[in-house]
Amino acid sequence: MSAAPPTSPVRGTIACLAAAALWASNGVVSKYLMNAGVSPFALAQGRVTFGALLAVAWLAARRPEALRIRIRDLARFGVLGSVGLAAVNACYLGAIARIPTAAAILLQYLAPVFIAVYAWRFMGERLGAAKVGALALAVAGSYLVVGGYNVELAGLNRWGVAWGLAAAVSFAFYCVYSEYGLRSYPPWTVLCYALVGAAATWTAALGPARLLSLGWDTRSWTLVAYSASFGTLVPFGLFAYGVEHLRATRATIVATAEPVLAAVFAYLWLGEQLEGWQLVGGALVLAAVVWLQRQREHDRLAPAALREGAGGQGRG
Secondary structure, three states: OOOOOOOOHHHHHHHHHHHHHHHHHHHHHHHHHHHOOOOHHHHHHHHHHHHHHHHHHHHHHHOHHHHOOOHHHHHHHHHHHHHHHHHHHHHHHHHHOOOOHHHHHHHHOOHHHHHHHHHHHHOOOOOOHHHHHHHHHHHHHHHHHOOHHHOOHHHOOHHHHHHHHHHHHHHHHHHHHHHHHHOOOOHHHHHHHHHHHHHHHHHHHHOHHHHHHOOOOHHHHHHHHHHHHHHHHHHHHHHHHHHHHHOHHHHHHHHOHHHHHHHHHHHHHOOOOOOHHHHHHHHHHHHHHHHHHHHOOOOOOOHHHHHHHOOOOOOO
16 A cells, blocks of 8 residues: 655645634734725735745745746746736735625635636546535635625626636636646745745836835834735745645635634724624634545645655755
């Protein structure tokens, strides 16, 4: 009997849950900054730009070998950062400018469906009853958590819906394309160059001077620093680690815990109320995560297994 591939579904699930928690906390921080007058586009630029600087500095100091990539892969990382990481922020912001935030979140969290179909059709991923059932629970739970039942879906601005769907597609692209990259490079390498590509894209679009509008006092710059580090760099790194061990489909299903945790943080920190259906939705998402975790599936096509088998560059 052959040995199990060097993947860890437990650690991958914990990493994705931790990423979801940090993304959720970042939502609260971002909301505070935007309510105080910070442009959402400038905030998106600042998050990825300062996140990229932190990633490069940390790797240069601690893991300089992780900065070494093949020249031919520079274009691939540029696409990952621009079409993936930068685009998902731009499309989501374009959506919430035209439709309710709850509807935008709901549309973006269709990404796991797109990923599952693509991975099954083109990446050799199995879609058993457990994975399909967990996906259905996660999407239904997200719908309830964000209050989708309160949104008049039929009357939504069509351009806003288009931007929301584009956010889902771009996030799905980022997750799938990251999985391809993780077959050759460790998570922090993939994330670092994706952030550099995203920062270059936003800077080309807005100009570097826009970054100066992010803060006006020590408190605001502290929150910007938190958003760039623990709201962007760390959670995306954890998520990349999750994709490395779970693959993109399972990782994004687990990450649907983000709107659940965001609702909890908004309740605890902002005094927002939780409705009964939101609690039901949170229970459905939790059930989806538990259902996936009980499978303990070691996928031999997970990037960690493929890199180990190919004698890759080591773990991130």
